[in-house]
Amino acid sequence: MVPEAESWTGTVATTVCPFCGTGCGLLLEDAAAYPILSDSVGRGGLCLRGWSAGELLRSPLRITHAQVRRRGERLHPAPAEPVLREVADRVRAIRERHGGASIGILASARITVEEARLLAALAQTLGTPHIDSFQRLGCTPSAGASLASIDAASRILVVGADLAARHPQVARRVLEAVGRGATVRYLGSRRMQHAALASGYIPCLPGGEVEAVGPAMAGELVLWSSDLALHGQAGPALRRLGARGAGFLSDYANQRALLEAGAYPQQGGVGAWEMLSRAARGELKALLVFADDPFEFFPEAAERAFAAVELAVVVDAVATRSARAADVVLPGALLAEKDGTLIGLDGRKRELTPVQSPAGGMTEGEVARWLLKLLGGDGDRSPAREFAPGPDGAPPDTPTADFPVLAALDTGTLWHTHALVGATVTARREAWGPRADFPAGYVALSVEDAKALKVRTGGSVKVESDAGRIAVSVRVDARVQDGTALFPMSCWERSGSALGALALDPCLRIPVFRPRAVRLSRS
Amino acid sequence: MPENRWWLAADALDAILDDLARTEALVAPVRHAGEVLFRKVARAADICRDYVNSLVPPKQFFLPTPETLLRYHFTGGQPVLDGDGADGPERALVLFGVRSCDVAGLEQLTRFFSGESLGHPESADGPFLRRRRAATILSVVCQEPGETCMCVCCKGGPALESGFDWQLTRLSKGWLVEVGTERGRELATRFASRLQPAGEDAVAEKTERVRTVVETFYRHSHRRVQTMAAGRMTSQGRLPDAFWADLGERCVECGGCAFVCPTCSCFNVADVAEAGAGVIGPSGGPESAAPGGPVDAPSEGNFERQRLRDNCMLAGFVRQAGGAYPRLSCGERCLTRFFHKLSWQFVQRTGALGCTGCGRCAVVCLAGIGIDRVSALMTEELVGAKGAGA
Secondary structure, three states: OOOOHHHHOOOEEEEEOOOEOOOOEEEEEOOEEEOOOOOOOOOOOOOHHHHHHHHHHHOOOEOOOOEEEOOOOOEEEOOHHHHHHHHHHHHHHHHHHHOHHHEEEEOOOOOOHHHHHHHHHHHHHHOOOOEEOHHHOOOOOOOEOOHHHHHHOOEEEEEOOOHHHHOHHHHHHHHHHHHOOOEEEEEEOEOOOOHHHOOEEEEOOOOOHHHHHOOOOOOEEEEEOOHHHHOOOHHHHHHHHHOOOOEEOOOEOOHHHHHHHOOOOOOOOOOHHHHHHHHHOOOOOEEEEEOOOOOOOOHHHHHHHHHHOOEEEEEEOEOOHHHHHOOEEEEOOOHHHOOEEEEOOOOOEEEEOOOOOOOOOOOHHHHHHHHHHHOOOOOOOOOOOOOOOOOOOOOOOOOOOOOOEEEEEEHHHHHHHOHHHHOOOHHHHHHHHHHHHOOOOEEEEOHHHHHHHOOOOOOEEEEEOOOOEEEEEEEEOOOEOOOEEEEEHHHHHHHHHHHOOEEEEOOOOEEEEOOEEEEEEEO | OHHHEEEEOHHHHHHHHHHHHHHOEEEEEEEEOOEEEEEEOOOHHHOOOOOOOOOOOHHHHOOOOOEEEEEEEEEOOEEEEOOOOOOOOOOOEEEEEEOHHHHHHHHHHHHHHOOOOOOOHHHOOHHHHHHHHOEEEEEEOOOOOOOOOOHHHHOOOOOOOOOOOEEEEEOOOOEEEEEOOHHHHHHHHHOHHHEEEOOHHHHHHHHHHHHHHHHHHHHHOOOOOOHHHHHHHHHOOOOOHHHHHHHHHHOOOOOHHHHHOOOOOOEEEEEEEOOOOOOOOOOOHHHHOOOOOOOOOOOOOEEEEEEEEOOOOOHHHHOOOOOOOOOOOHHHHHHHHHHHHHOHHHHHHHOOOOOOOOOHHHHHOOOOOOHHHHHHHHHHHHHHHHHHHO
16 A cells, blocks of 8 residues: 555755745755755755745745736736736836836846846836836846855954844854854944854944944955945945945845846936835836735835825735736746746856746746736846935934933844745744734834833834824844934834835835934833 | 564565565655655565665654544534544555664654553553554664664664564674564464575674664764763752753753654644644634634534654643643653653653664754753763862
């Protein structure tokens, strides 16, 4: 008897983790992910997101079929091919009536380089310069970091990056460097995890990281991530760190593909966040969203945009709030279901081999190719101009006697709202704990500041800047420095708007939370 | 008992494995993409012979993740169980080549899931025990300690006294087969024509080989599970808060240590909708759907109750309904884990140390706090305390 033999030992395959930019190898035994001992990136280890990655293959949140919303109705399933034709017809009609520039395209770090190129070609075919992604957020056109360089370094400076929360595999290498006696210094506005174990921790105010770096030390490896850009400091950071060869850690799996393929605003085009306000004003008539989720950090702007446009199309492997708000939903695929190229942390390219066919029957690239064909494009296009940083944005506030505290983002919370995290069970539970505890958001305060205000975790404070105020729950966090008030990224839009901190950084053309001077009082 | 020890020629073992592969699901170590994995094999020739152990623990065959516990759907807004809710048929599995550390781990898991080690046999876990009863374990004694192996410290190997149906030891000529259970005896009867009673020399050679492995380990490996010092420090609560705070500062909560541990049994149970349902679970609501998603509980659709691997080090694992965290800091959760692994109280309760020395946690831990490192730090604390007292 060989009863159910196969179910003991189903499929086994290897792929690359779809979460952060590190690119650990994954072994998938059915829907269970394991690390790979011989993988030079993962070296037999994964973070919790990686361990949960197998759950994505058959997540309940997978989009498995095309869906269309007829006037005022709920989304309902429809065969994919007529839906694609309908999308092409409606896009063509919008272009004829309002011009190509009335269409915005959002790309993703969850697609391959080739797919990102197809989206850039689609933008050219449609004649729109408005192409970007919310997952380009804070990704700078500068040298990547290689794990080998960390292994070889005798001096390391980590600038602003909460490695344990955002790049655990890099955190591991840096911790190993601490263990072998390397001089490792952490610099940041929050005493990030592992800083206490290092040779030194250099505190600074949010937005003051670049200035605090000081002159270059010979042979020191500098690691940085999007944190500085999210504080509005991309310009100075590029000049001081990027120019010095510091290693930039990309946040999302294939984030660098966006820059490589030209999936960023072209001549005369606007960035992803600006597209939302243009759409809300009626200047953009259609949004074509490929595996991006404008609702993740900007739910209010996204809601206004999706309500105002004539056509919102979302192509994604997993159901996001954007997909729920769209007029047309088409299935996309996970990186594990695709052929194509991934660009690693160090800028090296890796080829993907699919472990299964797409759960929804097609990929973002196939949808793009279909649309190109129906709209008369051929996928060829003139090469993208190189990403050119713009002028610096406004500097961060300086605390004053009236507004003695600096409010900023806690960039360590980046993954809490991510679409793929939300489609797992275990990683989602861990990321959503704080959101379950604080459904309306929170502000993280230092132990001393909370004591002075006589508030505890779960209490409430009023945070007030010269531009406005917000009442919010308190979470006391021993890692927060006195004199700072940190908002999780899930509260970015709400707190940023209320305090006048939400701004466009012209350097990278991204939304930022400019650190703002505030005062706190019990409410 | 002499009838419990047999000698087997090398080609006779392959013939037995070929026979088992035809009649049962034979799972054995194979190489796939450079990794050693336990997989179903069609013939003995497919089995990898040159391996230390797999990083993926064989406990996955007894605690698969995710594991479907039951299925249901909604009729008229009410949940209705699909089938009778019981697990599928018992499945025959022959696990060949599994190492002693994993066999010892499986014994621990069996005591836990039978309710025995908790003193609550009524809480026996049906799905686990059905799988365990349907499995035959043919373990193979290690003859060379791997880089992270520490079974010698934990009575987890290289050879065991129990837990296996057959324990095989490679000899200079052929194999020694030690029979550990009634099922093992049945198997010996089935293959009686290929087995010969083992002579004293074969038994002596095995003893000598095991002794050599232990000696090689102590001579060449720097890794230890320092059970005495660690047991003392954890059992007597002698480790200061700062010790645990330091571990908590290091741990990045990846969950890996428990996912690969042969004795770890933490799991989560979640009701999960079928692929494409658009919500994670049947309860609806913001906890269940994506943020901002539908908040009405679905009244249609198909759902599975799944068991998923979990880890007591994760904040979300200890979070109570209502939002209380009995072990709020990661350091406190580290204390719980290592107390369960190393304290005498748990040895007393479960019958064995919570670590069998497989060394996998030392491989997967991103923070470098595998059990060897943690027990070494505990020894430092013990020595330091003694030094300070003197």
